[in-house]
Amino acid sequence: MTDTDEVEIPEVEEVSGTGIPIRGNDIDTDQIIPARFMKVVTFDGLGEFSFFDLRFDEDDNEKDHPMNEERFQDANIMVVNNNFGCGSSREHAPQALMRWGIDAFIGESFAEIFAGNCLALGMPTITADQETVEAIQDYIDKYPDTEIDIDIAEETVTYGDTTVEVTVNEGQRKALVDGIWDTTALMKANQQAIDETADELAYL
Amino acid sequence: MSEGTLYDKVWENHKVTTLPNGQDQLFVGLHLIHEVTSPQAFGMLQERDLEVARPDLTLATVDHIVPTADQSRPYSDDAAERMMSELEENVRDADINFLSPDTGDQGIVHVIGPEQGLTQPGKTIVCGDSHTSTHGAFGALAFGIGTSQIRDVLATQTIAMDKQKVRKIEVTGELQEGVEAKDIILETIRRLGTEGGVGYVYEYAGETIENLGMEGRMSICNMSIEGGARAGYVNPDETTYEWLEETDYFQDNPEKFEELKPYWESIRSDDDAEYDDVVQIDADELEPTVTWGTTPGQGVGITDPIPEPESLPEEKQETAKRAQEHMRVEPGDTMEGYDIDVAFLGSCTNARLPDLRRGAEIVKGREVPDDVRAFVVPGSQRVQKAAEEEGLKEVFEEAGFDWRNAGCSMCLGMNEDQLEGDEACASSSNRNFIGRQGSKDGRTVLMNPQMVAAAAVTGEVTDVREMEEVISV
Numbered sequence A: 001m002t003d004t005d006e007v008e009i010p011e012v013e014e015v016s017g018t019g020i021p022i023r024g025n026d027i028d029t030d031q032i033i034p035a036r037f038m039k040v041v042t043f044d045g046l047g048e049f050s051f052f053d054l055r056f057d058e059d060d061n062e063k064d065h066p067m068n069e070e071r072f073q074d075a076n077i078m079v080v081n082n083n084f085g086c087g088s089s090r091e092h093a094p095q096a097l098m099r100w101g102i103d104a105f106i107g108e109s110f111a112e113i114f115a116g117n118c119l120a121l122g123m124p125t126i127t128a129d130q131e132t133v134e135a136i137q138d139y140i141d142k143y144p145d146t147e148i149d150i151d152i153a154e155e156t157v158t159y160g161d162t163t164v165e166v167t168v169n170e171g172q173r174k175a176l177v178d179g180i181w182d183t184t185a186l187m188k189a190n191q192q193a194i195d196e197t198a199d200e201l202a203y204l
Numbered sequence B: 001m002s003e004g005t006l007y008d009k010v011w012e013n014h015k016v017t018t019l020p021n022g023q024d025q026l027f028v029g030l031h032l033i034h035e036v037t038s039p040q041a042f043g044m045l046q047e048r049d050l051e052v053a054r055p056d057l058t059l060a061t062v063d064h065i066v067p068t069a070d071q072s073r074p075y076s077d078d079a080a081e082r083m084m085s086e087l088e089e090n091v092r093d094a095d096i097n098f099l100s101p102d103t104g105d106q107g108i109v110h111v112i113g114p115e116q117g118l119t120q121p122g123k124t125i126v127c128g129d130s131h132t133s134t135h136g137a138f139g140a141l142a143f144g145i146g147t148s149q150i151r152d153v154l155a156t157q158t159i160a161m162d163k164q165k166v167r168k169i170e171v172t173g174e175l176q177e178g179v180e181a182k183d184i185i186l187e188t189i190r191r192l193g194t195e196g197g198v199g200y201v202y203e204y205a206g207e208t209i210e211n212l213g214m215e216g217r218m219s220i221c222n223m224s225i226e227g228g229a230r231a232g233y234v235n236p237d238e239t240t241y242e243w244l245e246e247t248d249y250f251q252d253n254p255e256k257f258e259e260l261k262p263y264w265e266s267i268r269s270d271d272d273a274e275y276d277d278v279v280q281i282d283a284d285e286l287e288p289t290v291t292w293g294t295t296p297g298q299g300v301g302i303t304d305p306i307p308e309p310e311s312l313p314e315e316k317q318e319t320a321k322r323a324q325e326h327m328r329v330e331p332g333d334t335m336e337g338y339d340i341d342v343a344f345l346g347s348c349t350n351a352r353l354p355d356l357r358r359g360a361e362i363v364k365g366r367e368v369p370d371d372v373r374a375f376v377v378p379g380s381q382r383v384q385k386a387a388e389e390e391g392l393k394e395v396f397e398e399a400g401f402d403w404r405n406a407g408c409s410m411c412l413g414m415n416e417d418q419l420e421g422d423e424a425c426a427s428s429s430n431r432n433f434i435g436r437q438g439s440k441d442g443r444t445v446l447m448n449p450q451m452v453a454a455a456a457v458t459g460e461v462t463d464v465r466e467m468e469e470v471i472s473v
């Protein structure tokens, strides 16, 4: 663990919990959090607006969507398909999902900026091939209470009696496992060097 | 890798260390904040029980959501009022200097930094806003950042970054009548593409740039991001120093001016500096440029034909086709005579005093047709006041323009000022993306301020060189 005076950056070696399948390719950040919810002052309330237009119709009636289903209300691992999180760079998207309760993603692939934004929040975006991902989605659908264990360092996912190999991008794995994914804490630890740099600046 | 450029020098003297994740940690000399991107970052600080590390190096204003007509509180838009109150609370709690509308110093964040004398050569400047590149006009290293990075800066006054390459854009020759700094940058983006600058910082150099005033340099650096470059800069020179000397900051601290000048000189790019790439632009050949499409790279000289999509590089053809459909333009035609419904003279690209002066020169004694909505939104309260003292307000109002209060306004349509339906807008701003000005069917044509003024009074895109008041800068 990286210790600093005030903040600890947790090492994210494993994530355990239950899953929720969100099926479909190219799910963009506009779907994850529609732009009109961005006229806000905190990310706090954003959770409930996750996937809003897919979850509710024009009169705010619930539509068919896994996030509306009782059995997935406690899920913390979102299992998605190809190119998840594409579109604008808004950090509101991973923030909304995190605030809904998500801690990690398993998917076929993720948009680069989305994955970067997730990492800044300590949320892994791990990948596996289509077959593997669909098998996990189907399993969760059948047994929503099944515990899922993601081992970041070992790059495996275990659900029921099955353990499958997955991929965690190397930079992401190192950042998560070594607890260096949070640049605020990482940088705050260098207070002395910060002060020294500032002292040398002509304009300060 | 570049060597001996302003970028290399300023990077080096602000570098705190190299982080275990491979990025460099840089000290931030000035952190600008506004109401849209900062509140979440303040929230993150609170969650972690962290304080703002250097409120003395942080400056706040309100620009995106502020109404430009009736500014009485509470604002009629609840969401805008909430964002404003939140900002007020955050800056009060953290003891951050806030240039609110009551101070007479409020304005678009990229207009007020330079105005206050806080944008200085050799500083690192960041803001949660992509047009932070504007401040590079003073030889600062300035770039836009995301929300988590704002948190980083609030908490540590530093930022984690990867070093980029440096491309020199060398502009030579003389600008013709009616052609301005805006046309130089529109041409640069047209040539290099909206993604051409990804991974680069742009250094604008050459005699044409040196002959520009600070406002023109700001218009150019402002749109670096539209070319994909997160930062752009001009080496500081006497023009820069003259501006700085006039600002409140250096009027109040004249000794600072003398003290800092050697530093400013020292961070200029060396004569034998090495660049990763060099691009030449001939200013003699430029015409007033207008966009025909829905990205800032889709520009064309006013007398040149709109390109056939097939004549463009393959990866650009599809977007060009869609853009031409959206804009309802035909390849082979020029943009001259394109009907407009709205004329917007404003934004952090072109709403400074000389921009308004040139616009006023064109509209003087003319009239905006009944079916055109035209308005001027000064970049800051100071610009507004100076313009009013010079009588520009009357000139515009007599011609039938609305004269508004300072803010971002229709640059992005986050307040009441928005396009409606499929209205076409002659705009001095920087982005013509679909939906940018508030209507998903709206059509934006980017151009320089004289051209906006000309379009406003003729009701169509007009070659300003055909009007006798056409101005050389």
Ligand code: SF4
Pocket (backbone or CB within 6 Å): B063, B064, B108, B109, B110, B129, B131, B347, B348, B349, B407, B408, B411, B412, B429, B430
């Ligand atoms: S004027 Fe436009 S581009 Fe400039 S800061 Fe405001 S919204 Fe952004």
